[in-house]
Amino acid sequence: MTVLPYPVAGWIFLIGVYGLVTSRNLIHAVGCLAVTQSSTYVLLLAVGYRDGGTAPVFADAPTDSRVVDPVVQALALTDIVVGATVTALLLALVVQLRKRHGTVDPDALSELKG
Amino acid sequence: MSARARLWIFLVGAAGFAVLFAAACIDLPAFGTVPHPYGVRAVRAALSHHTSNVIASVNFDLRAFDTLGEETILFSAVLGTVVLLRQARDEHRKDPEPAVVHPRVRRFALLTLACALLVGLYVIAHGQISPGGGFQGGVVAATALHLLYIAADYRALERVRPLTLYEIGEAAGEAAYVITGLAAVLAGSAFLANVLPFGTLAALSSGGTVPVLNAAVGLEVTSGIVVLLARFLDQAVEIEEPGEDDGGPWDSGDSGGNGDEQRERA
Amino acid sequence: MDTARLLPLVVAVPLLGAAVLVATGRRLPRLVSDIVGCAFAAATAALALLVLFRAGHPGPGTYPVEWVGGWRRVGIVLVGDPLGAGLAALVSLLVVTVLVYSWRYFEEPPRRHTGSFPALILVFQAGMCGFALTGDLFNAFVFFELMGVVAYALTGFRVEEPKPLQGALAFGVVNSLGGYATLLGITLLYARTGELGFAQIGRRLDADGPDGLVLAAFVLVTTGLLVKAAAVPFHFWLPDAHAVAPTPVCMLLSGVMVELGVYGVARVYWTVFSGPGGLSHPDVTRALLVLGVLTTLLGAAMCWRQRHLKRLLAFSTVAHTGLFLIGVAVLTPEGISGTALYVLGHAGVKAALFACVGVLLDRYATVDEHELFARARELPEVGVLFAVGGLALSGLPPFASGLGKAAAEEAAGHTAGWLPALYVLVSAVTGGAVLRAGLRIFAGVGRRPGKEEGGPETTGEEEPETGGRLGRIPVPLLAVPAALLAASLALGVIPAVASAVGRAGALFTDTGGYRRTVLDGHAAAAPAHLPPHWQLTGILLGLLSAALAIALATLAVRRPVHTGAAALFAPVRRLQSGHIGDYVAWLVAGAALLTVLTVPGIR
Numbered sequence: 001m002t003v004l005p006y007p008v009a010g011w012i013f014l015i016g017v018y019g020l021v022t023s024r025n026l027i028h029a030v031g032c033l034a035v036t037q038s039s040t041y042v043l044l045l046a047v048g049y050r051d052g053g054t055a056p057v058f059a060d061a062p063t064d065s066r067v068v069d070p071v072v073q074a075l076a077l078t079d080i081v082v083g084a085t086v087t088a089l090l091l092a093l094v095v096q097l098r099k100r101h102g103t104v105d106p107d108a109l110s111e112l113k114g
Numbered sequence: 115m116s117a118r119a120r121l122w123i124f125l126v127g128a129a130g131f132a133v134l135f136a137a138a139c140i141d142l143p144a145f146g147t148v149p150h151p152y153g154v155r156a157v158r159a160a161l162s163h164h165t166s167n168v169i170a171s172v173n174f175d176l177r178a179f180d181t182l183g184e185e186t187i188l189f190s191a192v193l194g195t196v197v198l199l200r201q202a203r204d205e206h207r208k209d210p211e212p213a214v215v216h217p218r219v220r221r222f223a224l225l226t227l228a229c230a231l232l233v234g235l236y237v238i239a240h241g242q243i244s245p246g247g248g249f250q251g252g253v254v255a256a257t258a259l260h261l262l263y264i265a266a267d268y269r270a271l272e273r274v275r276p277l278t279l280y281e282i283g284e285a286a287g288e289a290a291y292v293i294t295g296l297a298a299v300l301a302g303s304a305f306l307a308n309v310l311p312f313g314t315l316a317a318l319s320s321g322g323t324v325p326v327l328n329a330a331v332g333l334e335v336t337s338g339i340v341v342l343l344a345r346f347l348d349q350a351v352e353i354e355e356p357g358e359d360d361g362g363p364w365d366s367g368d369s370g371g372n373g374d375e376q377r378e379r380a
Numbered sequence: 381m382d383t384a385r386l387l388p389l390v391v392a393v394p395l396l397g398a399a400v401l402v403a404t405g406r407r408l409p410r411l412v413s414d415i416v417g418c419a420f421a422a423a424t425a426a427l428a429l430l431v432l433f434r435a436g437h438p439g440p441g442t443y444p445v446e447w448v449g450g451w452r453r454v455g456i457v458l459v460g461d462p463l464g465a466g467l468a469a470l471v472s473l474l475v476v477t478v479l480v481y482s483w484r485y486f487e488e489p490p491r492r493h494t495g496s497f498p499a500l501i502l503v504f505q506a507g508m509c510g511f512a513l514t515g516d517l518f519n520a521f522v523f524f525e526l527m528g529v530v531a532y533a534l535t536g537f538r539v540e541e542p543k544p545l546q547g548a549l550a551f552g553v554v555n556s557l558g559g560y561a562t563l564l565g566i567t568l569l570y571a572r573t574g575e576l577g578f579a580q581i582g583r584r585l586d587a588d589g590p591d592g593l594v595l596a597a598f599v600l601v602t603t604g605l606l607v608k609a610a611a612v613p614f615h616f617w618l619p620d621a622h623a624v625a626p627t628p629v630c631m632l633l634s635g636v637m638v639e640l641g642v643y644g645v646a647r648v649y650w651t652v653f654s655g656p657g658g659l660s661h662p663d664v665t666r667a668l669l670v671l672g673v674l675t676t677l678l679g680a681a682m683c684w685r686q687r688h689l690k691r692l693l694a695f696s697t698v699a700h701t702g703l704f705l706i707g708v709a710v711l712t713p714e715g716i717s718g719t720a721l722y723v724l725g726h727a728g729v730k731a732a733l734f735a736c737v738g739v740l741l742d743r744y745a746t747v748d749e750h751e752l753f754a755r756a757r758e759l760p761e762v763g764v765l766f767a768v769g770g771l772a773l774s775g776l777p778p779f780a781s782g783l784g785k786a787a788a789e790e791a792a793g794h795t796a797g798w799l800p801a802l803y804v805l806v807s808a809v810t811g812g813a814v815l816r817a818g819l820r821i822f823a824g825v826g827r828r829p830g831k832e833e834g835g836p837e838t839t840g841e842e843e844p845e846t847g848g849r850l851g852r853i854p855v856p857l858l859a860v861p862a863a864l865l866a867a868s869l870a871l872g873v874i875p876a877v878a879s880a881v882g883r884a885g886a887l888f889t890d891t892g893g894y895r896r897t898v899l900d901g902h903a904a905a906a907p908a909h910l911p912p913h914w915q916l917t918g919i920l921l922g923l924l925s926a927a928l929a930i931a932l933a934t935l936a937v938r939r940p941v942h943t944g945a946a947a948l949f950a951p952v953r954r955l956q957s958g959h960i961g962d963y964v965a966w967l968v969a970g971a972a973l974l975t976v977l978t979v980p981g982i983r
Contacts, residue, residue: 005145010135013564014128017557020964021124022117026549029960033553040563047571048153051146056157056168059243059316063161067168069153070160072570074172075518078184079563081249082525085191086556088342089529092198093536093549095349099202100542111543112550112620112838112958114685115955115962124965130972134599135564137592142571151574152454159454179388179448179456183510183522186395187529190503193402194533197496202540278406285403292396295388304450305388 009043012036026094026104030087037083041076048072164312165321166243173247174327178306182291185331189288192338196281199345201353210351213267223265230258238332242321248328252335260343268351277344280337287334294326383434384444386427387458390468391510393424394502401502405495417498418479421505425472428509432465442903443887445515457515457577457898462884463720467512467643470727471636475505481735481860482628497537504530504632511640515898517566517601517652518576520644521559524608527637528555535625535633541842546958547624554617554963555607561971562604568597569652578651579898582891585657595978598653602645603971609641611705612675613966613973615698616956619682622694623838627738630690631731634697639723642701646708646716646888654711654891659978661711665795667977668709676702676802680809682956685949687829688838689737689747689817693730696773696810700726703803707788713909714791717885721871721878721912722784725772728868729781732861733769733814736762739857740821741842742850748839749817754824759853763822765861770818772868774811774929775803777914777922780871783878785925786918800921807925812932819937826937875913882911 016036023029048069054061056070098104101111115123143149160171173181201207234255241247262271295306303309306323313320397420405413435443444460447453479498507526514520532555536548570576572593573584585594603614610618618638622630645668653659679699686692700722707719739762741747744755756763775785785803792799819825871877886909887893896902955962 002145003139003142006139006142007136009564010132010139013135013560014131017128017964017968018124020553020557021120021961021968023961026960029553033556036557037560040560040567043564043567046145047142047148047567048150049146050148050150055245057243057245058161058166058168063315067157069148069150070168070172071150071153071156071177071576072567073169074177074180077169077173077249078180078518078522081184082187082522082529082559085188085529086525086532086552088346089191089194089198089532090549090552090556092195092345093532093545093552095346096198096202096536096539097542097545097549100539100545106960109546109958111546112623112956114838114953114956115957115959117961120959120962120965123962123969127965127968127970127972130975131968134592134596134972134975138568138596141591141593142568148571149574152570152576153574155454159451175449176451176455177519179391180519180522182391182395183507183519183526186398186503186506187522187526189398189402190500190526190530190533193398193496193500193503194529197493197500197533198536198539200493200539204540281406282403285399289396289399289403292392292399295392296396298449299385299389304385304446304448305392306448307450 005046006043009039009046012042013039024105024107026097026106027091029106030090030094033090034083034087037079040079044072044076044079161315163308163322163324164315165324166316167241167245169245170242170247170324170328171321174324175308175321178295178327181327181331182295182306185288185291185334188338189284189334192284192342195342195345199349205353207352208354210268212269215266220265223261227258227261227265230261231255234258234336238328240318241328242324243316243318248331249335252332253339255332255336256339256343259340263347268347275340275344277341280340283337284334284341287330287332287337290330290333291327294323294330298323383431383460384446386431387444387446387460387513388448390424390427390431390472390513391506393427394420394506394509396420398499398502398506401495401499405493405499408494410494413495413498414479414483417502418476420502421472421475421479424505424509425469425476428465428469428472431460432462432469435460435462435465443897445898445901453580453899456519458513459515459894459898460513461887461894462880463716463888464512464647466720466881466884467636467640468509470724471505471508471512474632474635474727474731475501477731477860477864478628478631480856481631481738483856500530500534501632504534508636508640512643515579516577517569517581517648521563521566524562524604524644525559527640528552528559531629531633531637534629535621537626537629544624547620550958550960550963551617551621553960554614554967557964557967558604558607558614561600565597565600565604568593568600572597577898578648579895582652582655582658583895583899585652586655588657590657590659594653594658595975598659599971599974599978601648603967603974605641605644605648606671606970606974607641607967608638609645609701609705610638610675610698611671611701612678613970615675615679616963616966618698619691619694619956620958622697623688623691627734627741630693630734634693634734635727635731638697638701639704639727642704642708645705650889650891651894663978663980665709665711667974668705669795670977671974672702672705672709673802674702675699675705676806678952680806681949681952683810684813685946685953686813687749689740689749690734691838692749692813692817693733693737696813697730699806699810703785703788703806706792706799706802710792710795712791712794713885713889713907714912715788716888717882717909718784718787718791718912720784720885721780721881722788724871724881725780725782725784725868728864728871729769729772729779732765732864732868733773735857735861735864736766736769739850739853743853745842747842749820750829752821753828754820756821757824759822761858762853763818765858765865766818766822767815768865769861770811770814770929771926772865773807773814774926775807775922776926777919778869778872780868780877782922783872783912783914783918786915786922787912789921790915790918804921804925804928808928808932811926811929812936815929815933816936819933878913879911882909885909
């Protein structure tokens, strides 16, 4: 067996952060933050997987069937909602920022220093 | 800091992070063999409450308190967006232009709208027995409504979208969740305890309070997403930036409100 | 009703209030929505205090534990231990004062959204209370994010201006990133233990020795919490956000939210990582101590160099958070209880200072120390409050901030002999900076500061937050800071407070007792402890730092600024660049630093 699926999460986290660090556009930066967050989905679902497990829904499956961990799936759902709402809020800030500063380039924002 | 220095700091940090995460991965149990004591208990608990979708049971029964927080995050993000994307004092609002839509596009969009709305409501209603629930169905239902923007134009969308009603709907969804929890306390149980009869496994009415909370979340998410999208669309379609004034009178420029007055008058 | 049953209500009541305000806020007049907001916040405060008094009862040292939904060991647990319940009470009381303060503060709320500001504050309250009470790691993450989302929106509340938007965006990006690091850490812990409750994870971890996974989980979880706590190098968002947020929001951000980050670090460490399966005490002490010392030194230095009053106070919060982190780092009950008392006193003092700055902002449309020179001579009441606040910030006895500082520095002195000197120095510098500004603004002492340096800095022209400039100062704007300072004083002199905090610290650090109380329902008796109390050394050191603060302030206004010092500080100040990319890069580097500091913890 293998642990390979887990480092994928670390990789996604780092490329998302790389995008944030080098971003020249705040909308792109908010997107990179969403990429970073998707690393948590990957790790959660990877941790929850069980060999030979099926979806934890017993509507038409016998109640003793082997299922993957339902808890991490619920956590991932919560996580997705958090991510979507944070993205919306940050984009709202960027919309207003564009109007007030006339730019979405983080290099051009210089109101707060020192 | 120069872009170069910034990149170096990041690279040093990233190297540290990579080593740390790699060390963690090596010590993780092999893929597919992680022990799941909590998961096993959750499955047992869900079945004991006759909820066939265990994820719904975790979300709306076992860890319903998490979902209260999650719902509130959405609630406050929508509230925050409404506040942040309000019409600023120096902005004004113009009426959206009527659009010409090809009849074929219109027919197709209206058909899809009906289907999508139905699917959304179905997904909300069946959250306790099959994959889905208030969050997923709410998003489908809310976005379905916006097909009207494609089928007709923004004015048509505004007519079926009385924002006041949706804002109240959003608050009602949030309140319904809290009140369901408080009702359990009044019934002498713990907050958010599942005090309703559980029904039969895999029936639409199974799961006790799970479908109730699911519906509350569905209401909140549908209304919340509609309000959220409305604020963003207003920015794109209706609100004009300061300085972009084409000589027209500042009809509502000094009100500081969202211009809803005009809309409601219309 | 059973006390434990009240715990979830501390979160539920403000949420209900927020829902009511949003549903009716469009129709209600301003006054009614403010009263509704205050009523819900006050009801929550009453609940939190009730829990605290029942939990803080001396005698058999038990505290309430509630499994939400009745799902024992399967659901989410809320724990009303005296420290957590005390923080929830502190949060709630501060929220009430903030709502009273903003009663006359925003003269012009967004039209047709009169309810939105109090509603957001109520949700903020629910998030902070939930974070303080929860005994579940993932639930803590949810409340962490809830606090964050509301705080970003509140920070950017004044959309007509460019600065708040920039500050809010940096705040949002950096905090969210920290939150995701925490979630990665939580997931790693779940992979190892298959549990989410603090107590359950801790027990399972103790079955095996620490390894790379435990280390990674600790570093990642702590990274997010330290971002919230604004420890160096995760702190960059804080001054930018605090300088631009509406003043009532600053009172909450600086007064309690940042401190909740420190609380989170301490809570997670003591419940999850302090056993044999966690990390060794010396390594955690080293890691937190290094970060704490860096934080407090940088915060104090930057605080001294500011002329934007809100930024000055924000950096003083960074400096004090560093001191709180040191108090936690020594990993003793005395360190925790001293720090808890320090946080209590600091919350009142810092909120009062922000409240005074808010008055200046609304009257003169600036919070710039240089521009305000001698202009506020006409406001002697505000000047007195500001000066008292500065002295209390410097640890003057008998304020609670003074007693907390005395107790924390004594506890820290047992770990390293030079730490008390650091407490004195940092208190003196931050208090001195406030007093310096006060002397210039309210008394017009010394020379009018000229344009002397070309380094990076933020000046303080701001739009007033009221409709127009204030003529007469409304009563709440003066009564609130006065009440907050009086409360800080009272907490320092009432012996019952100190003994209750001492007991809270002892219960907080009793890992086995916590786990037994939560999981097995055994009552945990409070271990033997020494509550914080006034000692001669503490009083003398408090007087010393207050005297030093006065001396520094007098010197600064009398003598011209040394340009050499300014040039020396310029590179440090340049780090605070306002650039989101920089802040994110520092966050990752900080996580790596934390790893390096903690790594010897693995055998």
